Amino acid sequence: MRTKQFKSESKKLMDMMINSIYTHKEIFLREIISNSSDALDKLYFISLTDTKVGIKPDEFKIDIKIDKENRTLTVSDNGIGMTEDELDKNLGTIAKSGSFDFKSENGESENVDIIGQFGVGFYSTFMVSDKVVVESKAYGSDTAFRWTSTGADGYTIEPCERTSVGTTVIMHIKPDTDDEKYSEFLDQYKIRDLVKKHSDYIRHPIVMAFTTKKAVEGKEGEYEDVTEIRTLNSMIPIWKRPKKEVKDEDYNNFYKEKFSDYQDPLTVISSSTEGTATYKALLFIPKHPPFDYYTKEFEKGLQLYSKGVLIMEKCPDLLPDYFSFVKGLVDSEDLSLNISREMLQHDAQLKLIEKTLEKKIKSELEKMLKNEREKYEEFFKAFGVGLKFGVYNDFGMHAEVLKDLLIFKSSKQGKFVTLKEYIEAMPEGQDTIYYACGETEERIDLIPQCDTVKDKGFDILYLTENVDEFCLMMLREYDGKKFMNVCDENLNLDSDDEKKELEAENEAAKDMFSAMKEVLGDKINAVRFTNKLKKHPVCLTSEGGLSLEMEKTLNAMPGAADNKVKAQLVLEISASHKIAEKLKKLYNDDPETLKKYTKLLYGEACLIGGKPIDDPAEHSELVCELML
Numbered sequence: 001m002r003t004k005q006f007k008s009e010s011k012k013l014m015d016m017m018i019n020s021i022y023t024h025k026e027i028f029l030r031e032i033i034s035n036s037s038d039a040l041d042k043l044y045f046i047s048l049t050d051t052k053v054g055i056k057p058d059e060f061k062i063d064i065k066i067d068k069e070n071r072t073l074t075v076s077d078n079g080i081g082m083t084e085d086e087l088d089k090n091l092g093t094i095a096k097s098g099s100f101d102f103k104s105e106n107g108e109s110e111n112v113d114i115i116g117q118f119g120v121g122f123y124s125t126f127m128v129s130d131k132v133v134v135e136s137k138a139y140g141s142d143t144a145f146r147w148t149s150t151g152a153d154g155y156t157i158e159p160c161e162r163t164s165v166g167t168t169v170i171m172h173i174k175p176d177t178d179d180e181k182y183s184e185f186l187d188q189y190k191i192r193d194l195v196k197k198h199s200d201y202i203r204h205p206i207v208m209a210f211t212t213k214k215a216v217e218g219k220e221g222e223y224e225d226v227t228e229i230r231t232l233n234s235m236i237p238i239w240k241r242p243k244k245e246v247k248d249e250d251y252n253n254f255y256k257e258k259f260s261d262y263q264d265p266l267t268v269i270s271s272s273t274e275g276t277a278t279y280k281a282l283l284f285i286p287k288h289p290p291f292d293y294y295t296k297e298f299e300k301g302l303q304l305y306s307k308g309v310l311i312m313e314k315c316p317d318l319l320p321d322y323f324s325f326v327k328g329l330v331d332s333e334d335l336s337l338n339i340s341r342e343m344l345q346h347d348a349q350l351k352l353i354e355k356t357l358e359k360k361i362k363s364e365l366e367k368m369l370k371n372e373r374e375k376y377e378e379f380f381k382a383f384g385v386g387l388k389f390g391v392y393n394d395f396g397m398h399a400e401v402l403k404d405l406l407i408f409k410s411s412k413q414g415k416f417v418t419l420k421e422y423i424e425a426m427p428e429g430q431d432t433i434y435y436a437c438g439e440t441e442e443r444i445d446l447i448p449q450c451d452t453v454k455d456k457g458f459d460i461l462y463l464t465e466n467v468d469e470f471c472l473m474m475l476r477e478y479d480g481k482k483f484m485n486v487c488d489e490n491l492n493l494d495s496d497d498e499k500k501e502l503e504a505e506n507e508a509a510k511d512m513f514s515a516m517k518e519v520l521g522d523k524i525n526a527v528r529f530t531n532k533l534k535k536h537p538v539c540l541t542s543e544g545g546l547s548l549e550m551e552k553t554l555n556a557m558p559g560a561a562d563n564k565v566k567a568q569l570v571l572e573i574s575a576s577h578k579i580a581e582k583l584k585k586l587y588n589d590d591p592e593t594l595k596k597y598t599k600l601l602y603g604e605a606c607l608i609g610g611k612p613i614d615d616p617a618e619h620s621e622l623v624c625e626l627m628l
């Protein structure tokens with residue numbers, strides 16, 4: 001028999017397990033039991049439609065045996081079992097290699113943390129064992145196989161004797177050392193407590209022969225050992241236990257194990273409904289997006305149970321896209337056990353559950369927004385982008401549901417505010433919601449138009465994410481108040497007299513502006529004077545609803561190269577700035593220099609507005625010419 005080597009990444013993990021100083025070594029038992037439970041579920045599921053299985057629902061079980069003499073701890077199940085191939089594949093490679101690769105460059109100390117971070121499953125047995133034997137017979141197969149490994153050296157697989165379908169994992173517990181008392185894993189009380197602690201909710205019985213001393217009847221003072229088979233777990237799934245009986249820690253541990261997260265969830269939502277749809281749901285909002293959350297590979301969905309039996313690992317129809325960050329499960333009383341995926345999609349019951357879950361998630365988020373602002377901000381940092389896309393997608397169909405969950409940083413209040421809070425804080429005379437776009441708040445503060453709005457005492461929402469402006473455009477207005485980009489040409493905070501005066505000035509300088517526009521060609525739509533600038537001489541504004549930021553975002557999208565969009569820009573010059581007089585003078589005396597100044601001013605406006613200069617070489621030459 002040839003000894004096979006573990007795949008390289010598994011080998012690394014194996015080494016780590018063997019030498020682990022991980023403080024929660026005891027989790028190996030939970031991992032082994034949870035594998036058995038999955039295997040039982042799989043065979044049970046088959047047994048619903050296939051009478052050949054021949055096991056009654058209440059005969060599925062997990063059996064634990066302790067052999068102190070031989071220092072073995074054995075966990076058996078009558079689940080689906082593994083073929084030779086599956087033994088090789090499943091136990092020879094670490095299952096979640098994706099997440100492992102992710103962290104594999106870390107040093108020793110962090111390595112230890114991986115054990116806590118990811119459900120490394122079967123491999124954790126090597127934290128407490130120096131040899132592990134797995135005997136298994138797969139459902140539908142005639143031959144059983146034995147997988148043996150003493151750790152990093154690799155493993156062997158050979159045929160073995162076994163009549164019944166299922167799997168037995170025999171762990172040879174390591175000898176005690178000065179620091180580690182591995183023998184505790186051969187103690188029946190310890191094992192009982194561990195099962196209770198980590199695996200109580202497993203829905204199949206976990207049984208063990210338990211030996212206690214009992215008084216011998218009729219003989220006072222005499223005791224004898226009595227061995228009885230005990231079921232160690234209560235078998236009530238955590239979501240079926242009364243909420244007040246379940247500790248936060250229980251929910252957190254359940255979440256981390258079931259959904260392979262290394263952090264506690266941000267929030268746990270448990271809900272149950274009776275009536276038109278009878279179900280229990282246990283939902284979690286994670287603290288952080290999973291590493292593939294913003295990729296195409298990410299699949300949303302909740303686990304779907306029917307009367308306590310898992311029928312689908314990820315049911316996407318239970319969650320709207322904009323709440324795809326939610327993890328958890330739904331256990332329904334009304335679904336048929338062997339309903340197919342195709343049928344599920346059209347199941348009215350499921351649609352009803354989705355609708356109620358959506359409402360529940362929304363109301364929990366609103367509660368958090370109201371009562372736990374810091375926590376909500378943490379949530380929004382992680383998943384806010386998804387909500388904003390939710391507003392934007394499907395032509396704004398879900399905008400109503402989501403608009404009150406949005407928060408943006410406010411310039412005036414220096415913190416995140418909802419749209420409602422923005423409006424509530426508006427001073428008299430303000431009837432528009434102002435926002436400005438840029439990469440960072442600091443950059444946005446440099447936009448010349450911001451000064452004008454701030455000077456009026458109006459608040460500005462900082463939009464720093466690409467989707468932000470699209471999201472607000474989709475909303476169009478909030479509570480009757482329109483949104484306006486401070487760079488929009490329609491930004492006009494002048495009084496009627498001021499407006500008239502400006503109009504007259506623009507009219508008078510009409511010819512000069514035409515000459516200037518000619519120099520810049522189709523880069524801009526027009527040149528004109530404005531009152532909206534305080535310190536700065538120039539700025540760019542956009543006409544027709546497509547802002548500079550939107551232009552940047554749209555053109556950066558995949559496939560945009562051949563079909564670029566262009567914001568319609570206006571070069572605005574401060575009417576009160578000294579440069580205005582200078583330009584008028586040049587128009588009369590020195591048209592050639594006016595051309596150069598026009599180019600320079602346009603360059604400046606681009607720089608300030610965060611738009612790259614079209615011809616940096618020419619710009620710098622013109623600047624030098626002025627210097628010399």
Ligand code: ADP
Pocket residue numbers: 031035036039077079080081082090091094095119120121122123167
């Ligand atoms: P995970 O359980 O996270 O997939 P494990 O390393 O614990 O990772 O197990 C790897 C795979 O081995 C499981 O996905 C399952 O297919 C198989 N397996 C483990 N234990 C059993 C068992 N008792 N019965 C059947 N298959 C099992």
